[in-house]
Amino acid sequence: MAIIYDNNTRTLTLHTEHSTYQMQADKYDYLLHLYYGRRTEGCMEYLLDFADRGMSGSPYDAGSDRTYSLDALPQEFPVQGTGDFRSPMLVVRASNGAFGCDPKYTGHEIVRGKYSLEGLPAVYADDDEAETLKVFLRDDRLGLDVTLLYGVLPSLDIITRSVIVTNNGDDNLIVQRLGTACIDFAGGDYDMITFCGRHAMERIPERQYVSRGAHVIGSRRGASSHQYNPFVILTDRDTTEEAGRCWSMQFVYSGGFSAEAERDQYGQTRLQMGLSGEKFAYPLHPGESLTAPEVIMCYSNSGIEALSHSHHKCLRDHVCRGKYKDSARPVLINSWEASYFDFTGESIIRLASEAAELGIDMLVLDDGWFGTRDDDLRGLGDWNANEDKLGCSLAELIAGVNKAGVRFGIWMEPEMVNEDSELYQMHPDWALAVPGKKPVRGRYQLVLDLSRKEVRDWMYEQITSVLDQGNIEYLKWDYNRSIADVYSQTAEFQGRVMHDYMLGLYDVLERLFVRYPDLLIEGCSGGGGRFDAGMLYYTPQIWCSDNTDAIDRLLIQYGTSYGYPSCTVGAHVSACPNHQTGRTVPFATRAAVAMSGTFGYELDPARLTDEERLSIRSQLEEFRKDEELRRTGLYYRLTDPAKDICAAWAHVAEDGSRAIVTAVLQNKHGNMTNMYFRIRGLKQGAFYKVSCSLADEEDRVLPADALMEAGIRVPRVLNEYDCAVWHLEICDRM
């Protein structure tokens, strides 16, 4: 049993293989958080510190007991209104304007399997892989019922959380804030690691000490955002990749969010994650419910890499769905950096023929094939092929590409509209805009109001009518601006629009998933502006960044790897000088970096040298040979590319039988010092045949323990931006 209730202590304990989580319904029926850490038995009530809390308040039920204060006690679901002045998970306002609620424990239920959430993406698992705990809280005065949901996946050390609030009273309530997960740490001294950035430089790790006050990241942009990823880690101050305690939260949601680590007056730390409170005020009429999107949590006492491995497995096996969940993804050639808006049907067929000749699987026709879109000023919303530009119909183009020998994929940005489009002329009110206020434009476009059903139905029909025109096996789903103006023409209450927009998006994506189970959708948002576990439920890969420069990608993919597995990371080889940075990087390095993601090309092979074209063939061969190892192996960050000259990482088969280690030299200096990096994840005591991609490095048989203890030597022949790739295979000692 992963979930246990002890009637004597009124504790609920959740066990995974290596962790334990415990809560307790106390004498006043408040639900206190007792423990989240390494696996243990017993009751952790002894950790509670009942001291005279002076100026902190006490609940009425506690009478004159000043040692009982919810301002100081660790809680499972802290709400506003109980005298806890730290950041609450729930803020409710009644119709008379009064704030506050006071939900108390009323019971619980333990069920086999993993709960699912209506209308929202969530971790799924077979009944023998997971258990669910439902804890019921009730505020009698308001008639407000709160169900706390916990999903336990023991073998992955994963615990998920969600919350459903239901108005079973007769007042019209407004939910002003709803968090999903909260962990109160009664003691300790922590760092918080967040993944921050900007367009073309996403998810760069940042580690900071959690001092007094609230350390908050999040997104108010209507998308999870380039700027802050909805994945955070709390660690002890000395925790490293390989050792130490750490806790994580990952939001299964693609819209606005907030994540916060708050250190309070008593040195306690509250970590929480949930919906953004910005422009949020969700009406809850009698009988209505609101569900908080899911948070995936993990604990490790063996460093951050173990945490990453759990999240990787959870996303790969329990969030991603469909045909490509467990199979090789097609190697793509994407037309964007090959020709931007400047193409014809003929040039696309030529690109397809070249791709076929090189052995590439699929051509993706990016932006510019529809409406009057020859630049990014116009056309979004008009999803009819521009036959004048293509010189043929879309159906003919698809057939031509297939005939040339590759599969066909297409780009759409369904959530958007340009003012210069037929759609906007017909339905200006379908764009989100505040009446009387000139809307903020982003890339010259406005956002369609997906909170409206008729807009979603129209969108679904547009997408299906494109997809039904031929053998389209891939869709790149783009989203290239933030939501600035929040006003829906039909919403009874504007505070619900941001969240209803996301529910609307998920509704359309789900309908498409049901209708096209074999379609591969790649998410995208100006590159990686919506790279989150919510999108991965519908799109098993996401274009990681618009920055295809292999050297910048070292850091971007390094940061991304903390929370997300390689198989979700869209990565392509592009031309040099690179279009975003102007940098020139060896072809082999560009390929080695892209192979750590979904792999593909984003260039025009006709502009390559014969030698480069030949190397594409060998790159494809190399990629396909080890595709499964890269997709399913455990990922190890061997160095930190923000600090170390040599960026190195490894994919290691879970049974330790094989590994691929990649290293890129980011800088060259005169008279270089010796450089080594340690490999991890190999089988102790074993020997490995080690072959290096560099011509003058001989194959050797080397001991795993030395490779993990002293490391591998970075070859001196490497020049700036060169790479070396080692293949390791377990073997007999020679």
Ligand code: GLA
């Ligand atoms: C975004 C995407 C790019 C490309 C362009 C097309 O920037 O991230 O990959 O599809 O849009 O306009």
